[in-house]
Amino acid sequence: MRKRVIAGNWKMNMLPNEAISFIEQLSNKVADAKEEIVLCVPYTDLFYSLLTAQNTNIKIGAQNMHWEENGAYTGEVSGPMLKSIGVQYVIIGHSERRQYFAETDDTVNKKVKSAFKYGLKPIVCVGETLEQREAGNTKEIITKQTQLALDGLNANEIENTIIAYEPIWAIGTGKTATSEDANNSIKEIRNKIKEIYGEEISEKVVILYGGSVKASNAKELFMTSDIDGALVGGASLNVEEFTKIIAG
Numbered sequence: 435m436r437k438r439v440i441a442g443n444w445k446m447n448m449l450p451n452e453a454i455s456f457i458e459q460l461s462n463k464v465a466d467a468k469e470e471i472v473l474c475v476p477y478t479d480l481f482y483s484l485l486t487a488q489n490t491n492i493k494i495g496a497q498n499m500h501w502e503e504n505g506a507y508t509g510e511v512s513g514p515m516l517k518s519i520g521v522q523y524v525i526i527g528h529s530e531r532r533q534y535f536a537e538t539d540d541t542v543n544k545k546v547k548s549a550f551k552y553g554l555k556p557i558v559c560v561g562e563t564l565e566q567r568e569a570g571n572t573k574e575i576i577t578k579q580t581q582l583a584l585d586g587l588n589a590n591e592i593e594n595t596i597i598a599y600e601p602i603w604a605i606g607t608g609k610t611a612t613s614e615d616a617n618n619s620i621k622e623i624r625n626k627i628k629e630i631y632g633e634e635i636s637e638k639v640v641i642l643y644g645g646s647v648k649a650s651n652a653k654e655l656f657m658t659s660d661i662d663g664a665l666v667g668g669a670s671l672n673v674e675e676f677t678k679i680i681a682g
């Protein structure tokens with residue numbers, strides 16, 4: 435059985451005092467939750483969030499990292515830097531980074547390898563645009579992104595990669611993929627992993643859905659066969675709403 439993972443992606447939101455208050459409130463509400471709860475916060479919130487989340491069941495992640503250990507990369511943050519303060523997760527290849535910051539399948543793959551090298555768990559995002567979907571290319575796009583992201587990893591690393599299927603047209607738009615549709619795309623991703631790495635590994639990979647997940651649609655999404663949880667944007671900024679999503 436795969437464990438349900440509910441991850442929040444705060445994107446470029448929340449000041450440290452807001453992060454502290456949010457985590458204090460959330461930790462009380464989810465103290466008994468069985469799900470793996472992760473908050474991926476801006477760099478400037480990481481340290482405060484980690485301190486506040488100590489001795490709670492909330493884990494803290496970053497939203498990006500560079501693949502090199504250190505060097506002349508102004509403005510970048512490396513895996514060892516994240517690891518040194520206690521960060522455990524990192525989102526890699528979010529569509530907003532692919533779209534606005536020239537992230538490619540190649541840089542995504544380098545970052546995933548680097549995340550494992552420095553002891554971080556990657557949450558790798560894949561997803562198609564509306565145009566790609568309407569052209570009937572969803573399966574091809576998402577399976578290729580998955581294959582390229584995982585290229586060169588060992589079996590243990592593949593099993594420990596979290597994949598987030600986030601159709602770009604559903605992000606921040608209020609449009610959610612139907613649970614059937616999202617589940618089918620996630621099955622395609624799992625099938626691709628099975629084709630390359632075998633069934634045992636493919637059955638262990640946690641694959642999340644992301645794109646306008648809210649309390650009102652979470653339950654239906656989680657009732658499907660292959661959706662193992664959610665990567666939540668906007669609704670992860672509201673404690674009540676996020677708590678309800680965790681409750682399913």
Ligand code: 13P
Nearest residue numbers: 443605606645646667668
């Ligand atoms: P929304 O939940 O705001 O649509 O964002 C989804 C997302 O991009 C999570 O990474």
